[in-house]
Amino acid sequence: MLYTVKEISEFAKVSVKTLHHYHKIGLLLPCKVSEAGYRLYGKKELERLQQILFYRELDFPLKEIKKILDGEPDRLSILSDQKKLLLSRIQRMEQLVETIDESIRCTMKGESMDKKEMFKGFNSEEEWAEALTEQNQYLKEKYNYDLLENNPIDVQSMNEFALEAKRFIDGMADALKNGLKFDDKKVQLLISQYIHFLNHHGHVTKASDFAAQARFFLNDDFHRNMLESQQTGLSYYLCIAAEEYASKSRLVNKL
Numbered sequence: 561m562l563y564t565v566k567e568i569s570e571f572a573k574v575s576v577k578t579l580h581h582y583h584k585i586g587l588l589l590p591c592k593v594s595e596a597g598y599r600l601y602g603k604k605e606l607e608r609l610q611q612i613l614f615y616r617e618l619d620f621p622l623k624e625i626k627k628i629l630d631g632e633p634d635r636l637s638i639l640s641d642q643k644k645l646l647l648s649r650i651q652r653m654e655q656l657v658e659t660i661d662e663s664i665r666c667t668m669k670g671e672s673m674d675k676k677e678m679f680k681g682f683n684s685e686e687e688w689a690e691a692l693t694e695q696n697q698y699l700k701e702k703y704n705y706d707l708l709e710n711n712p713i714d715v716q717s718m719n720e721f722a723l724e725a726k727r728f729i730d731g732m733a734d735a736l737k738n739g740l741k742f743d744d745k746k747v748q749l750l751i752s753q754y755i756h757f758l759n760h761h762g763h764v765t766k767a768s769d770f771a772a773q774a775r776f777f778l779n780d781d782f783h784r785n786m787l788e789s790q791q792t793g794l795s796y797y798l799c800i801a802a803e804e805y806a807s808k809s810r811l812v813n814k815l
Contacts, residue, residue, distance in 0.1 A: 562591070562600040572609060587626045588612060607635060614642045618649065624694060631701050698782045720761070728754040732798055733791035742801040751805045767802075767809035774802035 569576045582588035583599065588609055590599035601609075608629060615625045629638075666672070696707040731750045740747055751770070758765040777783040778799040787795040 562602055563606070564598050564600060565590075568601055568606070568609070572606075572613070574609070574613070582609075582612070582622075585622065585626070587622055587629075611635070611638050611642070614639075614646070618642070618645050620693070627694070628697055631697065633701075695782065702782075717761070724754065724757050729787070729790065729794075732801070733794055736791055736794055736797045742797060743804045747801050748805050748808070751802060767806040771799075771802040771806035774799040 565576055565579050568574065569579060579588065583590065588601075588605060591602045591605055592600050594600055611629060612625055615628070620628075692707060699705045699707050728750060732747070735744065735747050735750070755765050755767065755770055758770075777787060778795045784795045787798065
C-alpha cells in the first residue's frame with residue numbers, strides 16, 4: 561500500500577513541511593511519484609521514517625542520520641542500537657529525577673546538599689556516546705569494530721584522556737606550525753610525555769605501538785581528516801615523528 565505526504569503527516573505526526581524537507585535533502589525519498597505529481601511512500605519508506613524519528617528523539621542531526629542510514633545497516637541492527645541509546649537516556653532521566661527529589665528534600669529541611677549528590681545525573685556518558693557516534697559508525701562499517709561496545713564509557717577517565725590528547729595534539733600542531741623538525745627535542749619530548757601518560761593510566765603503549773597507531777591515522781581517511789582539519793600536514797608530521805621516536809627507543813633498548 562502506498563501513502564501520500566498528507567496521509568503520512570497525519571498518522572506519523574510529522575508536518576508536511578518536514579517531509580518535504582527530508583525529501584529535499586535526500587533523507588527520505590518517495591518510492592514513486594503519481595501522474596498527478598503526488599509523492600508516494602511504501603513500507604520501506606515508513607520504516608526509514610520511523611528510524612529517522614527515533615534518531616531525532618535522540619537529538620541526532622539530520623546530516624548524521626542520513627550518513628548512518630545511507631550506510632545501509634540492517635533494520636534490526638539500527639533498532640537495537642536505538643534501543644540501547646534510548647534506555648541510556650531513560651536511565652539518565654531517572655537519575656536526574658532522583659537528584660531533583662533530593663534537592664527538594666534538602667531545601668525543605670534547610671539542609672546543605674552534598675556536592676556530589678547535587679550533580680548526579682549530569683554525567684556526560686550520553687554526551688560522550690553522541691560525540692563518538694560518527695567515529696564509531698565508521699569503525700563498525702569499515703573495520704567491523706564497535707568502539708563503544710569494546711570500550712565502556714568511563715566519564716572521568718575519558719575526560720582525562722581527552723584533555724591530555726588535546727594537549728598533545730595541540731602541541732604537535734604548534735610545533736609543525738612553528739617549523740620544528742619531526743626529530744626536534746621538543747617534539748620528541750611531547751611524544752614521550754604522552755606515551756608516559758598512557759602507560760601511567762593503564763593503557764600500556766610501547767613506542768612501536770604508538771608509531772603503528774600514528775601510521776594508521778595517516779592511512780585511514782577518517783582519522784587523517786580529523787588531524788588535517790586541525791593543521792595541514794599534521795597526520796604525516798605525527799607519523800614520522802612517532803616513527804623517529806620508536807627508532808630511537810629501539811636503539812636505547814639495544815644498548
